[in-house]
Amino acid sequence: MLHRLLLVFILLGAPAHAQAWEVFVNNKPFKGQVIGGPSDLLLQAEPLDQMLELDLAIDENGVSLDGQVVPSETREGAVFVNARKLTELSGGRLVVNKELSSIDVYILGSKKTGAQGGEGANTYLIVKSLPGDPVGQGVEWKLFDNCRFTLSSGYYNKSSVNVSVDTPDGHNWRLTFGVPENQGPLKPGFYHASGSYGGAFASMSVSADSRFADGYGTFEVLDIAFARDRPTRLAVDFVVHERGKPEKRKLTGKLRYKTSVP
Structure with missing residues (x-):
């Protein structure tokens, strides 16, 4: 009984974990690292660039798209871009579905459009x-x-x-x-x-x-x-x-x- 009460006390006193969001980019699951939620979503820049071939310029000065600076952060050696700002720069949009705990990121102008056709x-x-x-x-x-x-x-x-x-x-x-x-x-x-x-x-x-x-x-x-x-x-x-x-x-x-x- 004491162990059960102690477990309940620990669970009640523990901070609630942040909601886990599933992220889709142009209707495809994003495989890179994700930080934050709808208001401050950060996506790992390199896998995003590889996924869409956006020609993101990633260097020590930050990240840019077609000469425009994209807000970014570096965490543990990995570069992350602000998803909402990137969608705005590309003319796309970011859509939140709270019921499904999902975020759809639509980025326009990507050069890669899926499997090679023929x-x-x-x-x-x-x-x-x-x-x-x-x-x-x-x-x-x-x-x-x-x-x-x-x-x-x-x-x-x-x-x-x-x-x-x-x-x-x-x-x-x-x-x-x-x-x-x-x-x-x-x-x-x-x-x-x-x-x-x-x-x-x-x-x-x-x-x-x-x-x-x-x-x-x-x-x-x-x-x-x-x-x-x-x-x-x-x-x-x-x-x-x-x-x-x-x-x-x-x-x-x-x-x-x-x-x-x-």
């Missing part, structure tokens, strides 16, 4: 629809090459790609991904989507059996190729969330068409 046998659409999502109706969809995949380029200058996926049992998915207005062809990179085509943000449209999403979210083009203005290869990861609420995700998906990207 011609391959991967053709599929996988969509994970969350509860309450009217498009996917809260279930996971796995559509492979027994379905009919049709791709076309829209608007002008290959600035968008339209995808149709028709299943043998009569279901259909329609997806569109496009660059911001007047920014040339769609190419590998990370994009913030805000509804339909036009304006400073990229465009995204996702629908299933005529049930439409608003098109607010993010998508990352991992691989893309054209032949005579027609898409011949495509790999895209995408997230659709509520308008103005990135932490309220509706669905996530992976689209692959004749690519080597897994």
